[in-house]
Amino acid sequence: MKDQTLKQQITEMATRYPASRSAVMPALHLAQAHYGYLTQDAMAEVAEYLHLPRVTVLEIATFYSLFHTRRVGKYHLQLCTNLSCMLLGAERLQRQLEQQLDIRCGETTADGRFTLTAVECLGACEMAPVMQLNDDYCGHLNEQRLAEMLQTLQEEPNSNPENGPPSS
Amino acid sequence: MYEQVLLLERRDSEYQDLAGYRLAGGYSALGSTLRDSSPEQLIDLVKEAKLRGRGGAGFPTGLKWSFVPKGNASAKWLLCNADEGEPGTFKDRIIMEQTPHLLLEGMTLAAYAIGAAKAYIYIRGEYVTAIRRLEREIQASLQAGLLGKNILGSGFDLDIYVHRGAGAYICGEETALIESLEGKRGQPRFKPPFPAVSGFYKGPTVVNNVETLACVPPIVQRGADWFRSIGSEKCPGPKLYCLSGHVRRPGLYELPMGISLRELVEQHAGGTHSGKKIKAVIPGGISAALLPEPALDVAMDFDALSAAGTMLGSAGVIVMDESTCMVRVAHRIIEFFHHESCGKCTPCREGLAWVEQMLGRIEAGEAKSGDLESMERLYGNIEGNTFCLLGDAAAMALRGVVKNFRHEFIERIQQGGRAA
Numbered sequence: 001m002k003d004q005t006l007k008q009q010i011t012e013m014a015t016r017y018p019a020s021r022s023a024v025m026p027a028l029h030l031a032q033a034h035y036g037y038l039t040q041d042a043m044a045e046v047a048e049y050l051h052l053p054r055v056t057v058l059e060i061a062t063f064y065s066l067f068h069t070r071r072v073g074k075y076h077l078q079l080c081t082n083l084s085c086m087l088l089g090a091e092r093l094q095r096q097l098e099q100q101l102d103i104r105c106g107e108t109t110a111d112g113r114f115t116l117t118a119v120e121c122l123g124a125c126e127m128a129p130v131m132q133l134n135d136d137y138c139g140h141l142n143e144q145r146l147a148e149m150l151q152t153l154q155e156e157p158n159s160n161p162e163n164g165p166p167s168s
Numbered sequence: 169m170y171e172q173v174l175l176l177e178r179r180d181s182e183y184q185d186l187a188g189y190r191l192a193g194g195y196s197a198l199g200s201t202l203r204d205s206s207p208e209q210l211i212d213l214v215k216e217a218k219l220r221g222r223g224g225a226g227f228p229t230g231l232k233w234s235f236v237p238k239g240n241a242s243a244k245w246l247l248c249n250a251d252e253g254e255p256g257t258f259k260d261r262i263i264m265e266q267t268p269h270l271l272l273e274g275m276t277l278a279a280y281a282i283g284a285a286k287a288y289i290y291i292r293g294e295y296v297t298a299i300r301r302l303e304r305e306i307q308a309s310l311q312a313g314l315l316g317k318n319i320l321g322s323g324f325d326l327d328i329y330v331h332r333g334a335g336a337y338i339c340g341e342e343t344a345l346i347e348s349l350e351g352k353r354g355q356p357r358f359k360p361p362f363p364a365v366s367g368f369y370k371g372p373t374v375v376n377n378v379e380t381l382a383c384v385p386p387i388v389q390r391g392a393d394w395f396r397s398i399g400s401e402k403c404p405g406p407k408l409y410c411l412s413g414h415v416r417r418p419g420l421y422e423l424p425m426g427i428s429l430r431e432l433v434e435q436h437a438g439g440t441h442s443g444k445k446i447k448a449v450i451p452g453g454i455s456a457a458l459l460p461e462p463a464l465d466v467a468m469d470f471d472a473l474s475a476a477g478t479m480l481g482s483a484g485v486i487v488m489d490e491s492t493c494m495v496r497v498a499h500r501i502i503e504f505f506h507h508e509s510c511g512k513c514t515p516c517r518e519g520l521a522w523v524e525q526m527l528g529r530i531e532a533g534e535a536k537s538g539d540l541e542s543m544e545r546l547y548g549n550i551e552g553n554t555f556c557l558l559g560d561a562a563a564m565a566l567r568g569v570v571k572n573f574r575h576e577f578i579e580r581i582q583q584g585g586r587a588a
Contacts, residue, residue: 064334
């Protein structure tokens with residue numbers, strides 16, 4: 001079932017640019033926010049609304065690392081492992097996350113609650129070591145803070161374990 | 169005592185919205201320019217101030233603006249490069265979060281100078297707080313008549329849009345940014361033609377960094393002489409420095425361009441947090457070659473750092489104390505560049521993959537004698553053989569580590585495994 005709101009948002013977005021093709025990235029952001037991740041159908045919708053070949057949309061969705069063509073957990077933990085964070089212990093924190101969640105970087109827990117990704121510099125080195133939890137930055141991390149954070153997130157009731165599309 | 173003009177939030181956090189920014193004198197520069205100055209006069213003022221681009225290249229901003237052809241033959245574009253991805257750098261994020269209107273006013277002035285009616289802020293996708301704040305404040309400016317049609321009754325029109333990136337370091341390169349904004353993969357274009365002649369949808373385009381644009385309102389308000397009175401003759405003005413790594417007081421510092429790197433690290437940032445000796449400092453984001461501790465008495469400006477074999481870059485200063493393993497640092501730096509290579513040019517795409525493997529073997533103690541020399545030949549062949557500077561930056565950064573800490577690589581090769 002296609003969503004008229006999404007269509008409207010994408011069409012409006014296209015008016016900001018001299019050619020609708022420029023709206024492909026904002027459209028993919030909108031579609032991803034709407035569906036949770038970029039399914040084949042979601043990408044086909046974007047292609048249709050912007051009058052682009054499907055392959056063009058796929059090409060963009062797979063070039064940029066913030067677009068996900070696979071399901072992402074309810075909590076996406078993106079740990080910075082670049083130099084400033086590495087110097088302050090990011091490698092230890094990565095091992096801790098992998099152990100506690102029992103997954104490797106790039107994987108999602110079986111219950112769909114957590115996805116763990118090691119990422120390049122998040123542009124917040126003043127609060128290194130830093131991690132992005134969904135949209136929010138969590139800085140000045142250490143083992144204890146991280147353990148507490150994980151516990152809070154693990155205890156939260158998982159109302160939407162599949163993290164799928166909203167039931168509209 | 170140096171007076172901060174870019175980091176207004178240090179005095180008051182009220183600058184985040186339009187009312188607070190205006191109370192502090194915000195938009196008086198735009199008002200006086202639209203009333204009293206022609207675009208040519210504004211370009212001359214910025215030339216006279218000798219403002220140089222803060223994104224890394226240090227190109228004179230007024231000169232860049234003057235390359236845009238006059239007249240209305242085709243639409244002109246102003247693009248703000250807010251795709252801050254250089255590891256060790258966070259200055260643009262803090263400007264956009266704390267004083268979004270300083271950027272918006274700077275962009276409006278720049279658009280007036282070059283005759284652009286539309287401008288885009290290409291911002292990295294992770295900067296969600298800055299994106300929301302900018303979008304909110306653009307709406308506030310539209311309602312206040314500071315953006316949109318007939319700005320402040322001057323007849324000048326401008327719309328500014330926020331364009332959210334999606335995680336690609338390469339899009340900080342200006343031609344890759346333009347490609348990405350046209351809805352394509354972010355891959356650099358061959359230059360010439362330069363964007364000022366043929367850029368966004370082949371129209372004349374100026375791409376300026378956030379901090380560069382933020383310098384424009386203070387220049388208009390206080391004059392070119394004031395700007396030139398800060399810093400050195402060829403590299404004047406205020407400068408933001410990002411301090412991180414093994415340092416006692418990490419954070420963003422606004423100080424004159426050309427301050428000594430040693431003073432910046434030891435006095436302002438308080439030296440190492442561990443109390444251990446400094447081993448080396450990267451002065452301008454990880455693309456810049458590191459400087460060993462004895463070389464820290466160098467001025468933080470474009471020319472002095474270039475003469476020292478490195479660069480000011482994004483002024484992302486990363487401090488490493490004596491406990492740091494330089495083989496690990498080299499390997500991590502090259503992992504980054506290999507990951508971020510866009511894949512367009514073979515020397516960068518394939519060369520960096522090989523260099524990364526070789527560094528992996530050296531770090532794991534599985535390298536043979538002669539491997540270090542092979543690696544040096546390999547990265548020497550990346551330099552100068554690619555469309556953009558990503559491959560060059562990787563080679564420059566790695567050469568800096570190997571040149572200054574060669575013995576650590578040799579020890580690791582000779583001993584095998586982790587050195588004691």
